[in-house]
Amino acid sequence: MVRAVWLLAASMLVAGPVFAQSEQVRRGPAPAWVTPSNLLPVPTAVSGPVFFRRQDVAVHLSDKGQAQYLGYRIKVLDSNALQIGNISIAWNPGAGAPIVHGIKVFRDGQVTDVLKNASFEVLRREDQLEAARLDGMLTAVLRVPDLRVGDELEVDLTTFSSDSGLGHNEAGLLVLGPGPAPGRYHLGLSWDEGREPKLKVTSDMTAAMVKGERAVDFRFDNPAVLSPPKDAPSRYQWQRVVEYSDFADWAALSRHFAPIYAKAATPAGNSPVKREASRIAAAQARPLERAAAALKLVQQDVRYIYVGLNGGNLIPATADETWQRRYGDCKGKTVLLLALLAEMGIAAEPVLINSSGGDDGLDQRLALPQLFDHVLVRAHIDGKAYWLDGTLPPVAAPSALPVFPVGWVLPLTAKGSGIEKLAWQPATTPDEINLFEIDARAGFDKPAHIVSTEIVRGVKGLQKQMQFASVGAAQLLDAFRQNAIGETWQAIDNVQWRYDQKAEASILIISGTGTVNWDDDGSGTKSLSLPGGGFSPPERRVRGPDGNQSAPFYTKPDYTCYVTTVRLPGSTEPKQWSAKPSFDTRLFGRNYHRAWELRDGAIRMIRGSRIEQPEIDTATAQRDNARIAAFDNSMGWIFYDPAGKKVSVGGGETVPATYDFDWTASSVPCASPARLQ
Numbered sequence: 241m242v243r244a245v246w247l248l249a250a251s252m253l254v255a256g257p258v259f260a261q262s263e264q265v266r267r268g269p270a271p272a273w274v275t276p277s278n279l280l281p282v283p284t285a286v287s288g289p290v291f292f293r294r295q296d297v298a299v300h301l302s303d304k305g306q307a308q309y310l311g312y313r314i315k316v317l318d319s320n321a322l323q324i325g326n327i328s329i330a331w332n333p334g335a336g337a338p339i340v341h342g343i344k345v346f347r348d349g350q351v352t353d354v355l356k357n358a359s360f361e362v363l364r365r366e367d368q369l370e371a372a373r374l375d376g377m378l379t380a381v382l383r384v385p386d387l388r389v390g391d392e393l394e395v396d397l398t399t400f401s402s403d404s405g406l407g408h409n410e411a412g413l414l415v416l417g418p419g420p421a422p423g424r425y426h427l428g429l430s431w432d433e434g435r436e437p438k439l440k441v442t443s444d445m446t447a448a449m450v451k452g453e454r455a456v457d458f459r460f461d462n463p464a465v466l467s468p469p470k471d472a473p474s475r476y477q478w479q480r481v482v483e484y485s486d487f488a489d490w491a492a493l494s495r496h497f498a499p500i501y502a503k504a505a506t507p508a509g510n511s512p513v514k515r516e517a518s519r520i521a522a523a524q525a526r527p528l529e530r531a532a533a534a535l536k537l538v539q540q541d542v543r544y545i546y547v548g549l550n551g552g553n554l555i556p557a558t559a560d561e562t563w564q565r566r567y568g569d570c571k572g573k574t575v576l577l578l579a580l581l582a583e584m585g586i587a588a589e590p591v592l593i594n595s596s597g598g599d600d601g602l603d604q605r606l607a608l609p610q611l612f613d614h615v616l617v618r619a620h621i622d623g624k625a626y627w628l629d630g631t632l633p634p635v636a637a638p639s640a641l642p643v644f645p646v647g648w649v650l651p652l653t654a655k656g657s658g659i660e661k662l663a664w665q666p667a668t669t670p671d672e673i674n675l676f677e678i679d680a681r682a683g684f685d686k687p688a689h690i691v692s693t694e695i696v697r698g699v700k701g702l703q704k705q706m707q708f709a710s711v712g713a714a715q716l717l718d719a720f721r722q723n724a725i726g727e728t729w730q731a732i733d734n735v736q737w738r739y740d741q742k743a744e745a746s747i748l749i750i751s752g753t754g755t756v757n758w759d760d761d762g763s764g765t766k767s768l769s770l771p772g773g774g775f776s777p778p779e780r781r782v783r784g785p786d787g788n789q790s791a792p793f794y795t796k797p798d799y800t801c802y803v804t805t806v807r808l809p810g811s812t813e814p815k816q817w818s819a820k821p822s823f824d825t826r827l828f829g830r831n832y833h834r835a836w837e838l839r840d841g842a843i844r845m846i847r848g849s850r851i852e853q854p855e856i857d858t859a860t861a862q863r864d865n866a867r868i869a870a871f872d873n874s875m876g877w878i879f880y881d882p883a884g885k886k887v888s889v890g891g892g893e894t895v896p897a898t899y900d901f902d903w904t905a906s907s908v909p910c911a912s913p914a915r916l917q
Contacts (some may be wrong), residue, residue, distance in 0.1 A: 262906070265360040267340055270341045271307065273455075274296070278294070280294065280461060288317065289314065289316075289421075290421050291421065292314055292423025292424060293315060294424045294426070295423065296311040297309070299429050299484075300430045300432075301410050301484075302432045302435060303432065304402060305402030306400050306401045306402065306412065307398055310397055311341075314388065315390075316392070316393065318389065319389055322387055322389070324462055326381065326384075328578035328814070329379065329381060330379045332378075332403075336400040337382070338397055338398065338400070340396070341354070342394065343384065344394045345392070346393075346394065347390070358382055358385060362380045377575040405500065406554060407496065409482075409496065410437065411437070411484065412483075413488060414429060414458075415482075416458070418480070421463075423462065424460070424462075425461075426459050427482060428455060428456070428458070429455065430456075430915040431455070433454065433581075438484065438486070439483065440483040440484075441481075442478060444466070445458055445481070470782075470787060471793045471795075472794055473600050473601070474794075475600045482848075484606070485606040485664060487606075491657060494653055496784065497652045498590075498656075501571075501590045501652055502654070504558045504559060504571075504581065505559050505576075505579045505581070506559075506738045512563060512564075513583070516563070518583070520531055527584070528621050531586055532637050535579040538576050538577045539573075541636040542568055544569065544573070547572065554572065559580075569746050570614050570615050570631050573630030587619065588618060591649050593613075593646045593650075594613055594614070595646075596644075597646075597647075604646070609735060615629070616642065618651065626638035627642045629643060632702060635705055635739045635741050636744075640746060667850065670697070670800055670850075671698050672696050672697070672700070672801070672804050673693075673694075673695040673803065673910070674772055675692070675903060676691075676771045677690065677805045677898040678807065679691075679807045680756055680808065680809050682806060683811065684756075684880075687730055688754060688755075693748070693750075697745045699700070705739045709739070713735075713736075716735050717734070724750070729750075729754045729755045731753050731754075735748070735750050735751075736748075736749045740904055743906075765878055766879070768877070769875045769877050770804040770845055770875075772804060773834070774847075775849070775873055776873060777873045778827050780868060792857055793828065793856050793861050794855050795854055796854070797854050799850040800848070801910035803844075804847075804876065804898070805842050805897040806842060814887050815840075816882060818881070818889060820874045825872075827864045827867060828861065829852055829860075831849070831852050831856060832848075833912045834848075835893040836891075838890065838907035844895040844898075845876055846910060895909070896909065
């Protein structure tokens with residue numbers, strides 16, 4: 241959706257069909273605002289595959305956009321590094337072709353001008369259509385001939401970027417990675433008169449900053465390897481970064497894009513989009529039903545293709561254009577959905593998000609459009625907010641929260657909105673439930689009837705929907721018979737899959753027969769470890785003496801549940817059965833829960849794991865480190881003793897079986913009852 245300025249020296253070949261030769265890559269001198277660093281002598285003892293005698297990464301801001309200079313001279317010390325001779329340049333033709341200032345190889349006091357006998361091949365990148373991407377980017381590649389270990393490769397080039405969606409505003413990042421190879425590094429940012437941006441520099445860059453009249457520079461010789469605090473939230477990984485932006489704050493960014501989306505979401509007077517809205521309004525009486533119908537229309541009748549052509553990286557195609565061509569990216573689908581909702585009198589706004597879950601610490605950043613990768617719709621209906629994402633499969637209805645793991649969002653409004661934090665609560669419904677029913681009533685030595693059920697929600701559930709929706713029942717059955725029959729399954733009789741829209745879950749049910757691997761000590765006593773019944777002990781949360789001791793420890797939120805029911809052999813009695821103990825504990829913000837019950841000739845086990853506090857302080861971590869030794873990491877064993885005299889299964893809990901409870905319900909007994917929300 242948005243462009244980012246991440247300039248790296250490492251190059252890689254991008255394969256694709258050749259359509260032109262090097263005339264699209266220009267030759268010329270380096271720009272006046274570039275001053276390459278002096279070369280750092282190669283030490284007599286150096287480790288690693290390469291040594292950077294210099295690497296200069298510099299960005300210049302002007303009314304024409306951004307120019308990005310990359311220059312480096314690298315000494316090759318190992319054959320594994322010879323791939324740096326595969327030089328790749330990617331650019332948007334609308335911003336101007338790159339300028340290569342020189343490519344040279346230095347060997348034994350001799351200098352070879354690579355461009356005398358080699359040229360760039362320019363490749364199309366429309367091979368990304370398989371990934372539903374149409375961005376118009378070009379890539380030029382050159383393979384430096386006869387590059388050898390001991391050579392020094394020098395490359396100097398400038399690329400350009402300009403996005404009409406930003407207007408006269410520019411924004412970006414300069415980054416020195418956490419583990420650079422030994423050598424000399426320079427990051428620079430300069431600007432024309434009147435173009436000075438807002439700057440924000442991480443504390444580890446402050447000492448290296450040199451500010452000029454219209455420039456800032458950061459220089460490092462053999463920069464240290466940085467290690468973020470172990471198991472810390474991702475905001476602590478924000479190291480050696482320079483942010484720059486022309487946007488005063490997030491509200492300014494919101495105000496900038498709001499009219500762009502409003503204009504694109506306004507259909508023409510005779511637009512077919514208006515007729516679609518009228519049709520939906522006539523068929524559905526309630527606003528929420530109308531919003532759901534509009535969302536399904538956009539999801540189902542407009543296929544997803546990322547469109548970044550002709551400045552479309554930030555500017556959405558219009559609602560009319562998206563509907564006419566019946567394809568669009570998240571921006572086009574969003575404005576089409578906004579147009580439909582507006583025609584039906586439903587208030588809504590576009591909202592920028594980071595769909596990868598990488599928005600931790602966004603409130604500490606400058607207003608950078610690069611930090612968002614997705615846009616969706618937030619509608620306001622009957623006093624409640626609903627999230628609508630036109631890029632999801634048509635089973636994804638309006639929801640109270642975005643499907644993606646989002647912490648911060650930016651609504652695009654005419655008066656400007658700041659970023660909003662979405663409140664986090666422990667999940668009340670598991671992300672994944674695995675049910676396993678073993679019917680061993682025929683006896684210990686007979687095959688058991690087995691039913692396995694998988695219930696998956698959220699993004700993974702929608703991925704399952706995309707995976708299975710296009711597969712016929714016979715194909716599905718054949719695939720599982722080909723791949724699943726083995727240690728557990730002897731035969732698979734039936735495979736059923738469906739997506740339950742009410743439960744917002746993918747449901748896969750496999751039934752058949754299989755061998756139950758009872759352990760037998762030879763005296764008639766038997767035991768069985770139930771699937772999903774145990775927990776591995778958590779790892780200690782500690783950091784080395786050089787780590788940030790005050791940073792909290794983080795665990796990615798999840799909630800999983802395993803439910804196993806064993807129908808016991810009919811020849812046995814309840815008093816002959818026992819099981820490992822139940823338990824309920826919390827360590828490092830995670831609730832561990834296991835409960836048992838023997839009832840109606842079946843042992844029922846439920847085992848749940850839920851993150852209830854993603855971040856814990858160091859004091860809590862130290863306390864829980866001391867509790868690991870007492871953690872019950874036993875597997876979910878059940879035991880049969882023909883001489884048994886009393887029931888020893890569970891501690892009085894009531895545990896539903898796999899077959900007598902609706903496990904697709906919104907509330908299931910998978911966590912400690914005291915902590916169920």
